[in-house]
Amino acid sequence: MTLEVSGWTDVGDCVSIGVIADHVNCCGCMEGSMSVAMRPCLCVVGRVVAGLAMALLVALGPALAQTHDPAPPGLRVGTFADNPPWEFREQGDLTGFDIDLMKAVAARMDVAVEFVDMPFAQLFTALAEGRIDAAICSITVTPERRQHFEFTQPYYQTSQGVAAMKRARLRSLADLAGKRVGAEAGSTNEQWLADNRARYGFGPTVTSTGLDAAMEELREGRIDAYFGDLPALLFRLLEQTDLSVMMRLPTNDQYAIALPSNSPLSSRMDAALAEIKKDGTLVAIHQRWFGMKPEPDSPVTTVLPRP
Incomplete structure:
Protein backbone atom coordinates (compact mmCIF):
# COMPACT_ATOMS: atom_id res chain seq x y z
CA MET A 1 0.00 0.00 0.00
CA THR A 2 1.36 3.45 -0.87
CA LEU A 3 -0.02 6.58 0.74
CA GLU A 4 1.15 10.11 -0.05
CA VAL A 5 1.24 12.58 2.86
CA SER A 6 2.79 16.04 2.32
CA GLY A 7 5.37 14.80 -0.16
CA TRP A 8 6.27 11.61 1.72
CA THR A 9 5.31 8.16 0.42
CA ASP A 10 4.85 4.76 2.02
CA VAL A 11 3.38 5.42 5.41
CA GLY A 12 5.11 2.37 6.86
CA ASP A 13 8.61 3.68 6.11
CA CYS A 14 8.55 7.49 6.01
CA VAL A 15 5.72 9.17 7.88
CA SER A 16 6.79 8.16 11.35
CA ILE A 17 8.12 9.73 14.51
CA GLY A 18 11.53 8.29 13.75
CA VAL A 19 11.81 10.11 10.42
CA ILE A 20 10.60 13.37 11.86
CA ALA A 21 13.03 13.00 14.78
CA ASP A 22 15.91 12.80 12.31
CA HIS A 23 15.24 16.43 11.44
CA VAL A 24 14.70 17.65 15.00
CA ASN A 25 17.46 18.50 17.47
CA CYS A 26 17.62 17.30 21.06
CA CYS A 27 15.52 20.26 22.18
CA GLY A 28 12.78 19.30 19.75
CA CYS A 29 13.52 22.21 17.39
CA MET A 30 14.47 22.11 13.72
CA GLU A 31 18.17 22.62 13.12
CA GLY A 32 19.53 25.02 10.56
CA SER A 33 19.83 28.72 9.96
CA MET A 34 16.68 30.29 11.30
CA SER A 35 15.77 32.97 13.76
CA VAL A 36 15.18 32.15 17.37
CA ALA A 37 11.70 33.57 16.99
CA MET A 38 10.83 31.01 14.35
CA ARG A 39 12.00 28.00 16.36
CA PRO A 40 9.05 27.73 18.78
CA CYS A 41 6.67 27.88 15.84
CA LEU A 42 8.50 25.13 14.00
CA CYS A 43 8.66 23.06 17.16
CA VAL A 44 4.89 23.23 17.39
CA VAL A 45 4.60 22.29 13.71
CA GLY A 46 6.94 19.36 14.25
CA ARG A 47 4.89 18.10 17.16
CA VAL A 48 1.64 18.50 15.21
CA VAL A 49 3.01 16.61 12.22
CA ALA A 50 4.34 13.87 14.48
CA GLY A 51 0.99 13.61 16.20
CA LEU A 52 -0.86 13.45 12.90
CA ALA A 53 1.52 10.79 11.65
CA MET A 54 0.96 8.68 14.74
CA ALA A 55 -2.81 9.07 14.45
CA LEU A 56 -2.60 8.08 10.80
CA LEU A 57 -0.64 4.95 11.64
CA VAL A 58 -3.16 3.98 14.32
CA ALA A 59 -6.05 4.55 11.93
CA LEU A 60 -4.41 2.57 9.15
CA GLY A 61 -3.19 -0.21 11.42
CA PRO A 62 -6.11 -2.60 10.79
CA ALA A 63 -6.04 -1.92 7.05
CA LEU A 64 -2.31 -2.58 6.84
CA ALA A 65 -2.70 -5.75 8.87
CA GLN A 66 -5.36 -6.97 6.47
CA THR A 67 -2.90 -6.93 3.59
CA HIS A 68 -1.08 -9.79 5.35
CA ASP A 69 -4.21 -11.84 6.00
CA PRO A 70 -3.63 -15.28 4.40
CA ALA A 71 -7.31 -15.72 3.65
CA PRO A 72 -8.05 -14.73 0.05
CA PRO A 73 -11.40 -13.20 -0.95
CA TYR A 156 -12.23 -40.80 1.83
CA GLN A 157 -10.57 -44.21 1.65
CA THR A 158 -11.02 -46.72 -1.14
CA SER A 159 -9.36 -49.21 -3.48
CA GLN A 160 -8.46 -49.43 -7.14
CA GLY A 161 -10.35 -51.50 -9.68
CA VAL A 162 -9.79 -53.13 -13.05
CA ALA A 163 -12.35 -52.64 -15.82
CA ALA A 164 -12.55 -54.67 -19.02
CA MET A 165 -14.97 -55.89 -21.64
CA LYS A 166 -17.27 -58.54 -20.19
CA ARG A 167 -16.34 -60.95 -22.93
CA ALA A 168 -12.69 -60.82 -21.81
CA ARG A 169 -13.50 -63.00 -18.78
CA LEU A 170 -10.53 -61.88 -16.74
CA ARG A 171 -10.09 -63.89 -13.55
CA SER A 172 -6.78 -62.63 -12.20
CA LEU A 173 -4.01 -60.16 -12.89
CA ALA A 174 -2.00 -63.01 -14.36
CA ASP A 175 -4.44 -63.01 -17.30
CA LEU A 176 -3.08 -59.57 -18.24
CA ALA A 177 0.48 -60.76 -18.88
CA GLY A 178 1.66 -59.15 -22.11
CA LYS A 179 -1.64 -57.25 -22.47
CA ARG A 180 -2.04 -53.52 -23.01
CA VAL A 181 -3.30 -51.80 -19.88
CA GLY A 182 -4.65 -48.29 -19.43
CA ALA A 183 -4.70 -45.66 -16.69
CA GLU A 184 -5.28 -41.93 -16.22
CA ALA A 185 -2.14 -39.93 -17.01
CA GLY A 186 -0.38 -38.81 -13.83
CA SER A 187 -2.54 -40.96 -11.53
CA THR A 188 -1.61 -43.39 -8.79
CA ASN A 189 -3.18 -46.07 -11.02
CA GLU A 190 -0.50 -45.41 -13.61
CA GLN A 191 2.14 -45.57 -10.87
CA TRP A 192 0.74 -48.87 -9.57
CA LEU A 193 1.07 -50.39 -13.03
CA ALA A 194 4.68 -49.21 -13.28
CA ASP A 195 5.50 -50.60 -9.83
CA ASN A 196 3.93 -54.00 -10.57
CA ARG A 197 4.78 -54.46 -14.26
CA ALA A 198 7.64 -56.89 -13.62
CA ARG A 199 5.62 -58.91 -11.10
CA TYR A 200 2.64 -59.52 -13.40
CA GLY A 201 4.26 -59.12 -16.80
CA PHE A 202 1.92 -56.36 -17.98
CA GLY A 203 2.37 -55.08 -21.51
CA PRO A 204 2.69 -51.36 -22.30
CA THR A 205 0.64 -48.80 -20.39
CA VAL A 206 -1.60 -46.55 -22.48
CA THR A 207 -2.53 -43.33 -20.67
CA SER A 208 -5.75 -41.45 -21.31
CA THR A 209 -7.50 -38.29 -20.17
CA GLY A 210 -10.87 -39.03 -18.60
CA LEU A 211 -13.04 -42.09 -18.14
CA ASP A 212 -15.05 -41.54 -21.30
CA ALA A 213 -11.90 -41.76 -23.43
CA ALA A 214 -10.72 -44.82 -21.48
CA MET A 215 -13.97 -46.69 -21.99
CA GLU A 216 -13.82 -46.03 -25.72
CA GLU A 217 -10.27 -47.40 -25.81
CA LEU A 218 -11.56 -50.58 -24.20
CA ARG A 219 -14.41 -50.91 -26.69
CA GLU A 220 -12.13 -50.27 -29.66
CA GLY A 221 -9.54 -52.78 -28.46
CA ARG A 222 -6.69 -50.32 -27.96
CA ILE A 223 -6.33 -51.55 -24.37
CA ASP A 224 -7.30 -54.86 -22.76
CA ALA A 225 -7.95 -53.53 -19.25
CA TYR A 226 -8.23 -50.18 -17.52
CA PHE A 227 -6.98 -49.50 -13.98
CA GLY A 228 -8.84 -46.76 -12.11
CA ASP A 229 -10.30 -45.74 -8.76
CA LEU A 230 -12.99 -48.22 -7.79
CA PRO A 231 -15.84 -45.79 -6.94
CA ALA A 232 -15.40 -43.96 -10.25
CA LEU A 233 -15.40 -47.20 -12.23
CA LEU A 234 -18.47 -48.57 -10.45
CA PHE A 235 -20.36 -45.31 -10.96
CA ARG A 236 -19.44 -45.02 -14.65
CA LEU A 237 -20.16 -48.66 -15.52
CA LEU A 238 -23.39 -48.96 -13.53
CA GLU A 239 -25.56 -48.87 -16.65
CA GLN A 240 -23.08 -50.31 -19.16
CA THR A 241 -23.93 -53.69 -20.66
CA ASP A 242 -20.61 -54.45 -22.34
CA LEU A 243 -18.12 -53.31 -19.67
CA SER A 244 -17.59 -54.46 -16.11
CA VAL A 245 -15.30 -54.07 -13.11
CA MET A 246 -13.51 -57.41 -13.12
CA MET A 247 -11.24 -57.07 -10.08
CA ARG A 248 -10.67 -55.01 -6.97
CA LEU A 249 -7.18 -54.09 -5.78
CA PRO A 250 -7.14 -53.43 -1.99
CA THR A 251 -4.75 -50.47 -2.09
CA ASN A 252 -6.50 -48.46 0.68
CA ASP A 253 -5.97 -45.17 -1.11
CA GLN A 254 -6.83 -42.08 0.93
CA TYR A 255 -8.16 -38.94 -0.77
Missing part, protein backbone atom coordinates in the same frame (compact mmCIF):
# COMPACT_ATOMS: atom_id res chain seq x y z
CA GLY A 74 -12.03 -16.37 -2.98
CA LEU A 75 -10.49 -19.77 -3.60
CA ARG A 76 -9.35 -20.96 -7.01
CA VAL A 77 -9.64 -24.74 -6.87
CA GLY A 78 -8.39 -26.98 -9.64
CA THR A 79 -10.31 -30.10 -10.62
CA PHE A 80 -10.89 -32.45 -13.57
CA ALA A 81 -14.50 -32.69 -14.68
CA ASP A 82 -14.45 -36.22 -16.12
CA ASN A 83 -14.17 -38.17 -12.89
CA PRO A 84 -17.65 -39.21 -11.75
CA PRO A 85 -19.02 -39.33 -9.11
CA TRP A 86 -16.34 -37.03 -7.71
CA GLU A 87 -16.59 -34.32 -10.36
CA PHE A 88 -18.35 -34.22 -13.72
CA ARG A 89 -20.65 -32.04 -15.77
CA GLU A 90 -24.40 -32.45 -15.76
CA GLN A 91 -26.20 -30.29 -18.33
CA GLY A 92 -23.08 -28.15 -18.44
CA ASP A 93 -22.87 -27.57 -14.68
CA LEU A 94 -20.00 -28.91 -12.58
CA THR A 95 -21.23 -31.31 -9.91
CA GLY A 96 -20.13 -34.30 -7.87
CA PHE A 97 -19.02 -35.45 -4.43
CA ASP A 98 -15.82 -33.40 -4.41
CA ILE A 99 -17.62 -30.32 -5.70
CA ASP A 100 -20.19 -30.48 -2.90
CA LEU A 101 -17.41 -31.09 -0.36
CA MET A 102 -15.33 -28.14 -1.55
CA LYS A 103 -18.32 -25.79 -1.56
CA ALA A 104 -19.08 -26.80 2.04
CA VAL A 105 -15.44 -26.26 3.07
CA ALA A 106 -15.38 -22.82 1.41
CA ALA A 107 -18.62 -21.88 3.19
CA ARG A 108 -17.05 -22.76 6.56
CA MET A 109 -14.03 -20.62 5.62
CA ASP A 110 -16.42 -17.80 4.63
CA VAL A 111 -14.90 -17.44 1.16
CA ALA A 112 -16.20 -17.89 -2.38
CA VAL A 113 -14.90 -20.75 -4.50
CA GLU A 114 -14.10 -20.82 -8.22
CA PHE A 115 -13.42 -24.18 -9.88
CA VAL A 116 -10.80 -24.37 -12.62
CA ASP A 117 -11.24 -27.38 -14.91
CA MET A 118 -8.06 -28.96 -16.31
CA PRO A 119 -6.65 -32.44 -17.07
CA PHE A 120 -5.72 -34.36 -13.94
CA ALA A 121 -2.01 -34.46 -14.77
CA GLN A 122 -1.90 -30.63 -14.90
CA LEU A 123 -3.32 -30.10 -11.41
CA PHE A 124 0.03 -30.53 -9.67
CA THR A 125 1.82 -28.20 -12.07
CA ALA A 126 -0.87 -25.57 -11.48
CA LEU A 127 -0.42 -25.94 -7.72
CA ALA A 128 3.36 -25.63 -7.94
CA GLU A 129 3.11 -22.53 -10.12
CA GLY A 130 0.55 -20.85 -7.84
CA ARG A 131 -2.18 -20.71 -10.50
CA ILE A 132 -4.65 -22.38 -8.12
CA ASP A 133 -4.99 -22.30 -4.33
CA ALA A 134 -5.96 -25.96 -3.96
CA ALA A 135 -6.87 -29.05 -5.97
CA ILE A 136 -9.58 -31.64 -5.42
CA CYS A 137 -10.13 -34.64 -7.69
CA SER A 138 -10.10 -37.86 -5.64
CA ILE A 139 -6.39 -37.13 -5.14
CA THR A 140 -4.56 -39.94 -3.36
CA VAL A 141 -2.03 -38.94 -0.71
CA THR A 142 1.35 -40.55 -1.48
CA PRO A 143 4.82 -40.11 0.05
CA GLU A 144 6.11 -38.71 -3.25
CA ARG A 145 3.36 -36.10 -3.49
CA ARG A 146 3.88 -35.10 0.14
CA GLN A 147 7.45 -34.11 -0.71
CA HIS A 148 6.15 -31.34 -2.96
CA PHE A 149 2.65 -30.48 -1.72
CA GLU A 150 0.57 -30.17 1.43
CA PHE A 151 -2.64 -32.06 2.12
CA THR A 152 -5.62 -31.74 4.39
CA GLN A 153 -6.66 -34.70 6.45
CA PRO A 154 -8.12 -37.55 4.34
CA TYR A 155 -11.84 -37.44 3.59
CA ALA A 256 -7.40 -35.43 0.48
CA ILE A 257 -7.40 -31.82 -0.74
CA ALA A 258 -3.98 -30.85 -2.12
CA LEU A 259 -2.38 -27.43 -1.58
CA PRO A 260 0.93 -25.82 -2.53
CA SER A 261 3.83 -26.38 -0.18
CA ASN A 262 3.75 -24.02 2.84
CA SER A 263 0.30 -22.77 1.91
CA PRO A 264 -1.10 -20.28 4.48
CA LEU A 265 -4.53 -21.83 3.86
CA SER A 266 -3.68 -25.37 5.00
CA SER A 267 -4.73 -25.08 8.64
CA ARG A 268 -7.95 -23.15 7.94
CA MET A 269 -8.99 -25.51 5.17
CA ASP A 270 -8.29 -28.58 7.30
CA ALA A 271 -10.26 -27.09 10.20
CA ALA A 272 -13.20 -26.42 7.86
CA LEU A 273 -13.04 -30.02 6.61
CA ALA A 274 -13.09 -31.24 10.21
CA GLU A 275 -16.20 -29.12 10.85
CA ILE A 276 -18.21 -30.67 8.02
CA LYS A 277 -17.24 -34.11 9.29
CA LYS A 278 -18.39 -33.33 12.83
CA ASP A 279 -21.68 -31.65 11.91
CA GLY A 280 -22.80 -34.39 9.51
CA THR A 281 -22.50 -32.37 6.29
CA LEU A 282 -20.02 -34.80 4.74
CA VAL A 283 -22.19 -37.78 5.69
CA ALA A 284 -25.10 -36.16 3.84
CA ILE A 285 -22.88 -35.61 0.79
CA HIS A 286 -21.86 -39.27 0.91
CA GLN A 287 -25.50 -40.36 1.07
CA ARG A 288 -26.37 -38.17 -1.90
CA TRP A 289 -23.70 -39.65 -4.16
CA PHE A 290 -23.46 -43.23 -2.95
CA GLY A 291 -27.01 -43.83 -1.72
CA MET A 292 -25.95 -45.03 1.73
CA LYS A 293 -24.24 -43.94 4.93
CA PRO A 294 -20.47 -44.36 5.23
CA GLU A 295 -18.88 -46.75 7.69
CA PRO A 296 -18.84 -45.24 11.21
CA ASP A 297 -15.03 -45.22 11.43
CA SER A 298 -14.37 -44.09 7.86
CA PRO A 299 -12.53 -40.85 6.97
CA VAL A 300 -15.94 -39.45 5.96
CA THR A 301 -17.00 -39.35 9.61
CA THR A 302 -13.72 -39.37 11.55
CA VAL A 303 -11.56 -36.31 12.18
CA LEU A 304 -8.00 -37.37 11.36
CA PRO A 305 -4.54 -35.83 11.59
CA ARG A 306 -3.07 -34.28 8.48
CA PRO A 307 -0.65 -36.56 6.65
Whole structure:
Protein backbone atom coordinates (compact mmCIF):
# COMPACT_ATOMS: atom_id res chain seq x y z
CA MET A 1 0.00 0.00 0.00
CA THR A 2 1.36 3.45 -0.87
CA LEU A 3 -0.02 6.58 0.74
CA GLU A 4 1.15 10.11 -0.05
CA VAL A 5 1.24 12.58 2.86
CA SER A 6 2.79 16.04 2.32
CA GLY A 7 5.37 14.80 -0.16
CA TRP A 8 6.27 11.61 1.72
CA THR A 9 5.31 8.16 0.42
CA ASP A 10 4.85 4.76 2.02
CA VAL A 11 3.38 5.42 5.41
CA GLY A 12 5.11 2.37 6.86
CA ASP A 13 8.61 3.68 6.11
CA CYS A 14 8.55 7.49 6.01
CA VAL A 15 5.72 9.17 7.88
CA SER A 16 6.79 8.16 11.35
CA ILE A 17 8.12 9.73 14.51
CA GLY A 18 11.53 8.29 13.75
CA VAL A 19 11.81 10.11 10.42
CA ILE A 20 10.60 13.37 11.86
CA ALA A 21 13.03 13.00 14.78
CA ASP A 22 15.91 12.80 12.31
CA HIS A 23 15.24 16.43 11.44
CA VAL A 24 14.70 17.65 15.00
CA ASN A 25 17.46 18.50 17.47
CA CYS A 26 17.62 17.30 21.06
CA CYS A 27 15.52 20.26 22.18
CA GLY A 28 12.78 19.30 19.75
CA CYS A 29 13.52 22.21 17.39
CA MET A 30 14.47 22.11 13.72
CA GLU A 31 18.17 22.62 13.12
CA GLY A 32 19.53 25.02 10.56
CA SER A 33 19.83 28.72 9.96
CA MET A 34 16.68 30.29 11.30
CA SER A 35 15.77 32.97 13.76
CA VAL A 36 15.18 32.15 17.37
CA ALA A 37 11.70 33.57 16.99
CA MET A 38 10.83 31.01 14.35
CA ARG A 39 12.00 28.00 16.36
CA PRO A 40 9.05 27.73 18.78
CA CYS A 41 6.67 27.88 15.84
CA LEU A 42 8.50 25.13 14.00
CA CYS A 43 8.66 23.06 17.16
CA VAL A 44 4.89 23.23 17.39
CA VAL A 45 4.60 22.29 13.71
CA GLY A 46 6.94 19.36 14.25
CA ARG A 47 4.89 18.10 17.16
CA VAL A 48 1.64 18.50 15.21
CA VAL A 49 3.01 16.61 12.22
CA ALA A 50 4.34 13.87 14.48
CA GLY A 51 0.99 13.61 16.20
CA LEU A 52 -0.86 13.45 12.90
CA ALA A 53 1.52 10.79 11.65
CA MET A 54 0.96 8.68 14.74
CA ALA A 55 -2.81 9.07 14.45
CA LEU A 56 -2.60 8.08 10.80
CA LEU A 57 -0.64 4.95 11.64
CA VAL A 58 -3.16 3.98 14.32
CA ALA A 59 -6.05 4.55 11.93
CA LEU A 60 -4.41 2.57 9.15
CA GLY A 61 -3.19 -0.21 11.42
CA PRO A 62 -6.11 -2.60 10.79
CA ALA A 63 -6.04 -1.92 7.05
CA LEU A 64 -2.31 -2.58 6.84
CA ALA A 65 -2.70 -5.75 8.87
CA GLN A 66 -5.36 -6.97 6.47
CA THR A 67 -2.90 -6.93 3.59
CA HIS A 68 -1.08 -9.79 5.35
CA ASP A 69 -4.21 -11.84 6.00
CA PRO A 70 -3.63 -15.28 4.40
CA ALA A 71 -7.31 -15.72 3.65
CA PRO A 72 -8.05 -14.73 0.05
CA PRO A 73 -11.40 -13.20 -0.95
CA GLY A 74 -12.03 -16.37 -2.98
CA LEU A 75 -10.49 -19.77 -3.60
CA ARG A 76 -9.35 -20.96 -7.01
CA VAL A 77 -9.64 -24.74 -6.87
CA GLY A 78 -8.39 -26.98 -9.64
CA THR A 79 -10.31 -30.10 -10.62
CA PHE A 80 -10.89 -32.45 -13.57
CA ALA A 81 -14.50 -32.69 -14.68
CA ASP A 82 -14.45 -36.22 -16.12
CA ASN A 83 -14.17 -38.17 -12.89
CA PRO A 84 -17.65 -39.21 -11.75
CA PRO A 85 -19.02 -39.33 -9.11
CA TRP A 86 -16.34 -37.03 -7.71
CA GLU A 87 -16.59 -34.32 -10.36
CA PHE A 88 -18.35 -34.22 -13.72
CA ARG A 89 -20.65 -32.04 -15.77
CA GLU A 90 -24.40 -32.45 -15.76
CA GLN A 91 -26.20 -30.29 -18.33
CA GLY A 92 -23.08 -28.15 -18.44
CA ASP A 93 -22.87 -27.57 -14.68
CA LEU A 94 -20.00 -28.91 -12.58
CA THR A 95 -21.23 -31.31 -9.91
CA GLY A 96 -20.13 -34.30 -7.87
CA PHE A 97 -19.02 -35.45 -4.43
CA ASP A 98 -15.82 -33.40 -4.41
CA ILE A 99 -17.62 -30.32 -5.70
CA ASP A 100 -20.19 -30.48 -2.90
CA LEU A 101 -17.41 -31.09 -0.36
CA MET A 102 -15.33 -28.14 -1.55
CA LYS A 103 -18.32 -25.79 -1.56
CA ALA A 104 -19.08 -26.80 2.04
CA VAL A 105 -15.44 -26.26 3.07
CA ALA A 106 -15.38 -22.82 1.41
CA ALA A 107 -18.62 -21.88 3.19
CA ARG A 108 -17.05 -22.76 6.56
CA MET A 109 -14.03 -20.62 5.62
CA ASP A 110 -16.42 -17.80 4.63
CA VAL A 111 -14.90 -17.44 1.16
CA ALA A 112 -16.20 -17.89 -2.38
CA VAL A 113 -14.90 -20.75 -4.50
CA GLU A 114 -14.10 -20.82 -8.22
CA PHE A 115 -13.42 -24.18 -9.88
CA VAL A 116 -10.80 -24.37 -12.62
CA ASP A 117 -11.24 -27.38 -14.91
CA MET A 118 -8.06 -28.96 -16.31
CA PRO A 119 -6.65 -32.44 -17.07
CA PHE A 120 -5.72 -34.36 -13.94
CA ALA A 121 -2.01 -34.46 -14.77
CA GLN A 122 -1.90 -30.63 -14.90
CA LEU A 123 -3.32 -30.10 -11.41
CA PHE A 124 0.03 -30.53 -9.67
CA THR A 125 1.82 -28.20 -12.07
CA ALA A 126 -0.87 -25.57 -11.48
CA LEU A 127 -0.42 -25.94 -7.72
CA ALA A 128 3.36 -25.63 -7.94
CA GLU A 129 3.11 -22.53 -10.12
CA GLY A 130 0.55 -20.85 -7.84
CA ARG A 131 -2.18 -20.71 -10.50
CA ILE A 132 -4.65 -22.38 -8.12
CA ASP A 133 -4.99 -22.30 -4.33
CA ALA A 134 -5.96 -25.96 -3.96
CA ALA A 135 -6.87 -29.05 -5.97
CA ILE A 136 -9.58 -31.64 -5.42
CA CYS A 137 -10.13 -34.64 -7.69
CA SER A 138 -10.10 -37.86 -5.64
CA ILE A 139 -6.39 -37.13 -5.14
CA THR A 140 -4.56 -39.94 -3.36
CA VAL A 141 -2.03 -38.94 -0.71
CA THR A 142 1.35 -40.55 -1.48
CA PRO A 143 4.82 -40.11 0.05
CA GLU A 144 6.11 -38.71 -3.25
CA ARG A 145 3.36 -36.10 -3.49
CA ARG A 146 3.88 -35.10 0.14
CA GLN A 147 7.45 -34.11 -0.71
CA HIS A 148 6.15 -31.34 -2.96
CA PHE A 149 2.65 -30.48 -1.72
CA GLU A 150 0.57 -30.17 1.43
CA PHE A 151 -2.64 -32.06 2.12
CA THR A 152 -5.62 -31.74 4.39
CA GLN A 153 -6.66 -34.70 6.45
CA PRO A 154 -8.12 -37.55 4.34
CA TYR A 155 -11.84 -37.44 3.59
CA TYR A 156 -12.23 -40.80 1.83
CA GLN A 157 -10.57 -44.21 1.65
CA THR A 158 -11.02 -46.72 -1.14
CA SER A 159 -9.36 -49.21 -3.48
CA GLN A 160 -8.46 -49.43 -7.14
CA GLY A 161 -10.35 -51.50 -9.68
CA VAL A 162 -9.79 -53.13 -13.05
CA ALA A 163 -12.35 -52.64 -15.82
CA ALA A 164 -12.55 -54.67 -19.02
CA MET A 165 -14.97 -55.89 -21.64
CA LYS A 166 -17.27 -58.54 -20.19
CA ARG A 167 -16.34 -60.95 -22.93
CA ALA A 168 -12.69 -60.82 -21.81
CA ARG A 169 -13.50 -63.00 -18.78
CA LEU A 170 -10.53 -61.88 -16.74
CA ARG A 171 -10.09 -63.89 -13.55
CA SER A 172 -6.78 -62.63 -12.20
CA LEU A 173 -4.01 -60.16 -12.89
CA ALA A 174 -2.00 -63.01 -14.36
CA ASP A 175 -4.44 -63.01 -17.30
CA LEU A 176 -3.08 -59.57 -18.24
CA ALA A 177 0.48 -60.76 -18.88
CA GLY A 178 1.66 -59.15 -22.11
CA LYS A 179 -1.64 -57.25 -22.47
CA ARG A 180 -2.04 -53.52 -23.01
CA VAL A 181 -3.30 -51.80 -19.88
CA GLY A 182 -4.65 -48.29 -19.43
CA ALA A 183 -4.70 -45.66 -16.69
CA GLU A 184 -5.28 -41.93 -16.22
CA ALA A 185 -2.14 -39.93 -17.01
CA GLY A 186 -0.38 -38.81 -13.83
CA SER A 187 -2.54 -40.96 -11.53
CA THR A 188 -1.61 -43.39 -8.79
CA ASN A 189 -3.18 -46.07 -11.02
CA GLU A 190 -0.50 -45.41 -13.61
CA GLN A 191 2.14 -45.57 -10.87
CA TRP A 192 0.74 -48.87 -9.57
CA LEU A 193 1.07 -50.39 -13.03
CA ALA A 194 4.68 -49.21 -13.28
CA ASP A 195 5.50 -50.60 -9.83
CA ASN A 196 3.93 -54.00 -10.57
CA ARG A 197 4.78 -54.46 -14.26
CA ALA A 198 7.64 -56.89 -13.62
CA ARG A 199 5.62 -58.91 -11.10
CA TYR A 200 2.64 -59.52 -13.40
CA GLY A 201 4.26 -59.12 -16.80
CA PHE A 202 1.92 -56.36 -17.98
CA GLY A 203 2.37 -55.08 -21.51
CA PRO A 204 2.69 -51.36 -22.30
CA THR A 205 0.64 -48.80 -20.39
CA VAL A 206 -1.60 -46.55 -22.48
CA THR A 207 -2.53 -43.33 -20.67
CA SER A 208 -5.75 -41.45 -21.31
CA THR A 209 -7.50 -38.29 -20.17
CA GLY A 210 -10.87 -39.03 -18.60
CA LEU A 211 -13.04 -42.09 -18.14
CA ASP A 212 -15.05 -41.54 -21.30
CA ALA A 213 -11.90 -41.76 -23.43
CA ALA A 214 -10.72 -44.82 -21.48
CA MET A 215 -13.97 -46.69 -21.99
CA GLU A 216 -13.82 -46.03 -25.72
CA GLU A 217 -10.27 -47.40 -25.81
CA LEU A 218 -11.56 -50.58 -24.20
CA ARG A 219 -14.41 -50.91 -26.69
CA GLU A 220 -12.13 -50.27 -29.66
CA GLY A 221 -9.54 -52.78 -28.46
CA ARG A 222 -6.69 -50.32 -27.96
CA ILE A 223 -6.33 -51.55 -24.37
CA ASP A 224 -7.30 -54.86 -22.76
CA ALA A 225 -7.95 -53.53 -19.25
CA TYR A 226 -8.23 -50.18 -17.52
CA PHE A 227 -6.98 -49.50 -13.98
CA GLY A 228 -8.84 -46.76 -12.11
CA ASP A 229 -10.30 -45.74 -8.76
CA LEU A 230 -12.99 -48.22 -7.79
CA PRO A 231 -15.84 -45.79 -6.94
CA ALA A 232 -15.40 -43.96 -10.25
CA LEU A 233 -15.40 -47.20 -12.23
CA LEU A 234 -18.47 -48.57 -10.45
CA PHE A 235 -20.36 -45.31 -10.96
CA ARG A 236 -19.44 -45.02 -14.65
CA LEU A 237 -20.16 -48.66 -15.52
CA LEU A 238 -23.39 -48.96 -13.53
CA GLU A 239 -25.56 -48.87 -16.65
CA GLN A 240 -23.08 -50.31 -19.16
CA THR A 241 -23.93 -53.69 -20.66
CA ASP A 242 -20.61 -54.45 -22.34
CA LEU A 243 -18.12 -53.31 -19.67
CA SER A 244 -17.59 -54.46 -16.11
CA VAL A 245 -15.30 -54.07 -13.11
CA MET A 246 -13.51 -57.41 -13.12
CA MET A 247 -11.24 -57.07 -10.08
CA ARG A 248 -10.67 -55.01 -6.97
CA LEU A 249 -7.18 -54.09 -5.78
CA PRO A 250 -7.14 -53.43 -1.99
CA THR A 251 -4.75 -50.47 -2.09
CA ASN A 252 -6.50 -48.46 0.68
CA ASP A 253 -5.97 -45.17 -1.11
CA GLN A 254 -6.83 -42.08 0.93
CA TYR A 255 -8.16 -38.94 -0.77
CA ALA A 256 -7.40 -35.43 0.48
CA ILE A 257 -7.40 -31.82 -0.74
CA ALA A 258 -3.98 -30.85 -2.12
CA LEU A 259 -2.38 -27.43 -1.58
CA PRO A 260 0.93 -25.82 -2.53
CA SER A 261 3.83 -26.38 -0.18
CA ASN A 262 3.75 -24.02 2.84
CA SER A 263 0.30 -22.77 1.91
CA PRO A 264 -1.10 -20.28 4.48
CA LEU A 265 -4.53 -21.83 3.86
CA SER A 266 -3.68 -25.37 5.00
CA SER A 267 -4.73 -25.08 8.64
CA ARG A 268 -7.95 -23.15 7.94
CA MET A 269 -8.99 -25.51 5.17
CA ASP A 270 -8.29 -28.58 7.30
CA ALA A 271 -10.26 -27.09 10.20
CA ALA A 272 -13.20 -26.42 7.86
CA LEU A 273 -13.04 -30.02 6.61
CA ALA A 274 -13.09 -31.24 10.21
CA GLU A 275 -16.20 -29.12 10.85
CA ILE A 276 -18.21 -30.67 8.02
CA LYS A 277 -17.24 -34.11 9.29
CA LYS A 278 -18.39 -33.33 12.83
CA ASP A 279 -21.68 -31.65 11.91
CA GLY A 280 -22.80 -34.39 9.51
CA THR A 281 -22.50 -32.37 6.29
CA LEU A 282 -20.02 -34.80 4.74
CA VAL A 283 -22.19 -37.78 5.69
CA ALA A 284 -25.10 -36.16 3.84
CA ILE A 285 -22.88 -35.61 0.79
CA HIS A 286 -21.86 -39.27 0.91
CA GLN A 287 -25.50 -40.36 1.07
CA ARG A 288 -26.37 -38.17 -1.90
CA TRP A 289 -23.70 -39.65 -4.16
CA PHE A 290 -23.46 -43.23 -2.95
CA GLY A 291 -27.01 -43.83 -1.72
CA MET A 292 -25.95 -45.03 1.73
CA LYS A 293 -24.24 -43.94 4.93
CA PRO A 294 -20.47 -44.36 5.23
CA GLU A 295 -18.88 -46.75 7.69
CA PRO A 296 -18.84 -45.24 11.21
CA ASP A 297 -15.03 -45.22 11.43
CA SER A 298 -14.37 -44.09 7.86
CA PRO A 299 -12.53 -40.85 6.97
CA VAL A 300 -15.94 -39.45 5.96
CA THR A 301 -17.00 -39.35 9.61
CA THR A 302 -13.72 -39.37 11.55
CA VAL A 303 -11.56 -36.31 12.18
CA LEU A 304 -8.00 -37.37 11.36
CA PRO A 305 -4.54 -35.83 11.59
CA ARG A 306 -3.07 -34.28 8.48
CA PRO A 307 -0.65 -36.56 6.65
